[in-house]
Amino acid sequence: MTASRIAPLALYQEVAERLRQRIFSHELPPGTWVDEQALAEHYGISRTPLREALKVLASEGLVTLKPRRGCYVTEISERDLDEVFTVMALLEGQCARTSAQRASDADLERLRRIHADLERAADTDDINGFFEANQAFHHALQEIADNRWLLQVITDLRKVIKLSRHNSLFSEGRLEQSRAEHRSLLDALLARDADAAEQRMREHISSGRAALARIAKAKNRAA
Template structure:
């Protein structure tokens, strides 16, 4: 019985991921209506797993369900973006402080290696963006609070709805790299207060660049 119950759950999760990536790539534009019938036919599935997938995306904030109108890709307002950055700043600055006080030498080296990869990718926007996200998520893993990790993961999905993310603006990549260097220096120096401060500054600057 358990095997039977797992099959549809795996299917709607797979569909949710396919739609999630289409949203991030702007194949499904913010504010656009999601044609359930068309997508169900495209994927060769019934509308039941598709609707379950949309519920998952709605819980993540990527999709907005409107009564009698269906599902739409969420549009991120300036206030939404500011709210997301504010919460990420609080959560990730706390994580940076924890890592600065607890990380062992191997973890510090791992972060430093990732920072060097980031520096090497400063002229490659897509690669820089990917490594930047990996760095932040790895930092959270090291801080070891699964509730914080889940909250940040959801917030970062909403942040991705803003395709004109600050990192994609002229000059922001190099500024972001300098801020990462300051964060790394504070963590390597095991200064938890400074690490948290540098991370807050990183998000403040990111929001200003995105506005």
């Protein structure tokens, strides 16, 4: 048995996670037909756990099940991104508002530490490090807000965003812009200014969408 094969008794969640990571890495790009038989043979499993895994991914919006045509990795359009980011701005804005109201001194210190990591990554143009610190900061706010339903929806929407072939931080000037937005957001949180925290988070999310749009536009011009 090869390292890539899954034991027959493995849970379908493990299968879903392996496929999820292949989708996020674009090893299975948007629009790809999912060959159930080939995948089942590759992982050394029956089709039953594979199909259950695909249902999980379909519920997350990562794959699309088409009657009589099979399963495909979801293709996300510019309109999809516009709509998803609009909802994300609302949800993460609420998250920032709640966090500003609820954060303890220890919570705020945690945010300061994460922001320091973000600053260090920006100083060295470490896009991967900046992205990780950015994700950690947002996740920390979600934990401080302590609303599991809000967290669940945000998590699902971020999975859909990962279907985009681009990272907004690769847009020229976006890293410095994002750093400035984080500084402003942190200032609002430290001041426990709920209105400002919500507004600055919404602007931060909207700026991320605008950066992705610039990348797509540049790519279309080049093509």
